[in-house]
Each structure stands twice: as C-alpha cells, then as structure tokens.
Amino acid sequence: MARHSSAYQRGSAFPLPAQPPPAPEPPATVAGTGIGTAVPGAGQPGQPGEAGGGSGAGVGTETAVVIQAGGVSKRFVSYRNRATSLKERFVRRGGPAGEDFWALRDIDVTIGRGQTVGLAGANGSGKSTLLKVLAGILRPSSGSVSVHGRIASLLELGAGFNGELSGRDNVYLNASLLGLSRREIDRLFDSIVDFAELRHKIDDDVKHYSSGQYVRLGFAVAVHVDPDVLLVDEVLAVGDEAFQRKCLAKIAEFREQGRTILFVTHSLDLIEQMCDRVLVLESGSMIFDGPPAVGTKLLRQKLGSLPSDGPVDWQYATVRPQSVMFSHQSGGPTTVQFDPGEQVVISVELDVTEGAPEHVYLHTYIVGPEEIAIWLMETPPGGFRLEPGRHVVDFVVPRLPELLGAFAVKVHVSDAATGVPVTTRRFEELFGVSGSHAGGLLKVGYEARLRG
C-alpha cells in the first residue's frame, strides 16, 4: 500500500528505514534511577534498526522514534467549573469552583519503531486517556505529542457501525472513517471479509450479527488499515477464544513486521507474553517503564494479588534502600570491624520517590550465616514521615552482644499506614564482630561439670 496516500499519516519528515527492523528484542534493562523516565529502546549494541531513541539516545537514532510524548498532562475540567449551556455561558459567570481532575501528569515517553509496549495500571489510572492523547483524540492540557507514521487506534471495535446497514456498507464506511480510500477498500474488501469469516453474512444488516461477529468485522477492518502504529485498548478481551487467538496471532504478525504496538490491557500474562516493555500508570503518573517481568511484578503487588513476601525488586520500588553503612558514631567514619560491647550505628540510606507511602516503616534484620536472622530492629510505631529525596535512617545499637562472625543487613520497607510491603533489599555489605569465643554465633555464659 502506498503509505503516503493515507488520510491520517502524520509527520513523514523522518525517512523510515527501508527494511523493517528485526523482531523486537526486550529493550535494555532500566537503570536504577530510570523510573519515570523513558527507556532508551536501543539498549543492546549491535542491533541495527532496533527500536531506539529515548531521552538518552542521540540524534542518530531519531529516525526510529515513532511516538514521542514530552511532559504530557491532561486535566479534565470539572463540569461545575465550566458553562455547559449558552445560558450559563452568558448569564452565570464564575460560580463554585469544582475540583479539576488530572488524568495524566507529566508523562514522558518515547516509543521506538518495532516496540510492543504494554500499558497497564489499575482502573482509572489514566491508561485509556494516555492512549487517546497519543491517538490524537484528546488534546493534552500541556506537553507535546508527535507520532510518525500512520496510526490506527483500536479503541473500540466497530465504532461507528450502523446496525441498519449491511456488513458490506459498514466495511466501506468504517474503513473510510479510518482513512482508507475507496480504491484501497475495494482492493482489501475480500481480505477483510475472509479475515472476519463473515462471507455468508456480509450482505445482512449488522443489527442481525451476533456480538462476536460484530467485533470480528470491526477488528478485520481495523487491522487492514495497515498502520505503522497500532494503539489497542482492551479490545482483545472480547470475542470467543478462537477469535482472541486470531487477534493475538495478528498482533504477533504485526510485531514481526516491525510495527509499533501500544496496548492497554489488564492481562498481565499477555504483557509478559507479548510485550518488550511495559509502562505502569498510577493516578495519572508513570511509575514504571521497563521490562515486563519487573513491571508485572510491581503491578501484581499494586493490585494486591501478590503475597506480602514478594514485593518488587528494590530498584523499581518507590522507596529504594540505596546503601547501608556501619560506624561507631552517627555520622562518624565507616568501619566494618566491631568488638562486642561497642556501639554500632547501622545507617540505611533510602531514596524516596514520588508515589511513595507517606509514612515509611522499616524492618531491619541483622542476618548471619545461612540467612539466619539474629535480631530485628524496627522504626517507631507509625514509621517515619519521608518527603521525596534522600534520607538516612540510623539504627543505634549501644552495646553489641557477644557475637562472632560476619553479619549482613536485610531491610524490609513497608507502608506504615497499611502495612503493605514496598520492597525488600538484602545488602551484600558485611560487618564483623570479633567475639572472644571459639565457635558458634554467641558467647553464652556457662560452666562445664562432670556429674557424679
């Protein structure tokens, strides 16, 4: 198909590579501080044509950027703030101020050519809004969006079908809404009908179609638009299993052809199975952008389906235990050598990001060989109230017990208010206590006697 004849192709300023890039590989892993920032897609070197771009990528990879959104926010103005009739517009000025609702806050995302990106998050987190902004249906309140290539949005299958018309008429109408010319539709018509498996009913009124047949026809039209970028919103959840398989097969085919796919789904399995990358939204903010395996773990935890002992990897958590230090005095020089009876200060450095719980509770275990917990130290009830930024929590032990060996520190972070775990990190750093006994962990007072 001649791409330039498309009705809605946008911004062809960037010459696209002649041959489609190789099948997308998972993009680079996210750096520890990469939360909330775009992941450069071209992580692994030696993959020419691999999806590239991102905030860190150079100008040279710009050709591969398909979707670029910078600082996108979307505010929905409360209806109480806005005149909804001409009468109000001219008669009532001002009035009680309602709460505006920020559906998206400062989203930065760069999606490279050929990436398959999952968009996930709880209900109301802004997934569909983001998709609509990227599709150009909603205007962002601030920020900019640019999309290169023909974009097809499957926000709803068969949107605009008219029940009174035959399937044939609806195919023509729907396809022309999606930007196909009559000649293109003529050429694709048979293929559309075959894909939908509706040849026997194509001249019947659509109102007599079953709901499955309806969405099949809608999907068939949409995928024949031949998009460079496919935006899909939850539509894969409809239809019977055979149809879902067919949809997924078509999407897999699109992936192989190096097209860019961005889809919203609640199916975490689907994300793990299909995506190279996942974006997680929470209350309109992007809280994660990175590999699906980590993202889904985060989501499962957010959605409460993950048991408490399996919080997210510390690198992607909202409160990140960055380091641990040992010293004799708070703020004093660090050391790892201690004697029993000495004071030890165990300092845990936390990196608190946006979206962290207001009050943070720490369980700090001192673990010995074979991960045996020797003792536990906790923050005071209610935890610490921490603003975003770096914080250091000192656990001061006035007198070390009679111990012998090297010990590590394991930190559990949780939300003090709800008890929901945030993350866990077991530090590699060790400190040694040189007890005077010959073996075992503790020195215990005892006496050896022979009975008799």
Added chain:
Amino acid sequence: MSHLADAPAPATGQVMASTPPGPRGEPDHAADSSRLAHRSRAQTKVRWELLRNLVRKDLKVKYKGSTLGFAWSLANPMLLLVVYTFVFQIVLKAGIPRFGIYLMSGLLIWNAFSGSVSAACGSVVANANLVKKVRFPLAVLPLSAVGFAAVHFLLQLAVLFVVILVLGYHLLGPNLLLLVPAGAVAFVFTVALSLLVSALNVRYRDTAHLLDVALLAWFWVNPMVYAFSLIEDRLHEWTWVYLLNPMAVVVISFQRAIYAPPAGYSTGHKAVLPHDGYRFYLEHLAIAGATSLALLWIGLQVFRTMQADFAEDL
C-alpha cells in the same frame, strides 16, 4: 469548496497543547513540499469519499425498508403546495397569483437550509461514540448533514420544475441562471452556520433548543408566504435592513429565478416581485455572499478551536 480540503482536517504531525489555534495539531512542515502536496491531495480525496459515504449512509438508513419512503419525501412538498394554494389563494385570497409555485420557489431552499442547520447541530453529539473512539476529520459530520439536505433539495427542485412545466408556466430562460449565484450563497451560508452550531452544541447543549426557536422566527422574516413587495411598501428606504438576512436575499432570488407571475402581475402596483431585472438580485447576492463568507470564516475558526475538545466534552 476548498474548505473541506484544508480546514477541518486534523491530519497532523504534532499535537501541541500550548498553541491554541492548532485544532489537533499542525502539519509537519519539515517534509519536502512535493510529497506533502501529494499527500494532502490524497487526503482531500479520502475526505471527500468519507463525506460521500456518510451522506449515502444517511440516505440509506432513512429510506431503508420503505420503497415509497423516498417518493414520499419528494411528494411531501408537492402536497404542501396544494394545501397552501388552497389556504392562501382560495380561502384567504392573499393576492399572490400561482401562490403554490411562489411559495415552493422560496420554501424549498429555506427547508434545505433549516433542515441542514438543525441536523448539523446535533450531528457531532449524535456521533459521540465515534468522536470519542476514532480519529477522523470531524467536520465531515455537520457537512454530511448539509450534503443530505442538498440531495433532497435538488430532487425536490427537479420535481417542482416538472410541475411548473406540466402546468405550462414560464420557466426556461436566462432567469434560471440566477439559481447559480443564489444557490452558491445559500450553500456557503448553510455550511457556515452548520459548522458553527454543530461545534457550539457540543459544549453548550442548549444551542439546539435556541436554534429551533430561532429558525421558527427566522422563517417569517423571509418573504415566502407573503410578497416581498409588501416589505418594500412598509419599510421603504429601510428595506436594506430586511435584506441583511442572507436567506431573504436567497429566497427572493430563487423566486425571481423560478416563479413567473402571470401577465399583469409582473410590474406596477400589484407586482409580486418588485424588481424585474437581475441587477438588484445580483447586487444583494454579492452582499449576502460576503456576509456568508465572513460567517464561514467564523464558523471554521470556532469549529477548529472547539473540535480539539469534542472528545472531552461529549
């Protein structure tokens, strides 16, 4: 008719929130111009096809399952013709000869206008689901309402011509050429107002109600059931105020083009159409045309500005 080509089209490169006039973004100017021109031509063609498909859909949906339906909607104004002739000419003795023809020559274009505008007014709201889910040039929605009414108008006009010819009245002549400028003005004015009200009605839902009332009143400030000469007799040098209404100019031009009063009524005291030549009509059509173009510009601006928020307001 280039308004369809360049105006509403949200085929864009960038969606910049900070630039207010950009409806859904501005074209990417970085592309080389020939490719851009080619693409824009192709897009224009696709948009026309979309518009045609929408009009065809409306027609198909409306007349589906009733073979007589289409014939009925053509016969409808002719039935009106008979009724009004009876009431105004025989019962009330309005003094306008061939009253039915006189009425129809003005009423058809008025009906096309008011039908277009009121259908266009609800067109975006009625297609809310589409607007919220699919990205397409939104101006095709009100324009398809205009197209739908235009198709009916042309067919009804043809029927009227047949009736006039069958009755043996004068029709064919240079007078018919006046239909071209008058039709053009009516078209531009209709498109302009349709765009305007369809956009306003998305945010201000009472636009439709206000429009209904306005159209009802507006009907009577066009000389359709009374003679324009009555207005001139009453208003004298203030007639120009009456003719500020583009539809009034369109209506009298249509009457001049189609309606031929019998001998004895064409000039003098009893004249239904006070102006025999074409100059009067052409001059006023030029003014009405300028008004319509100005309104078209406003309508396009309003539509362009407001369409970016349609999906949100619906």
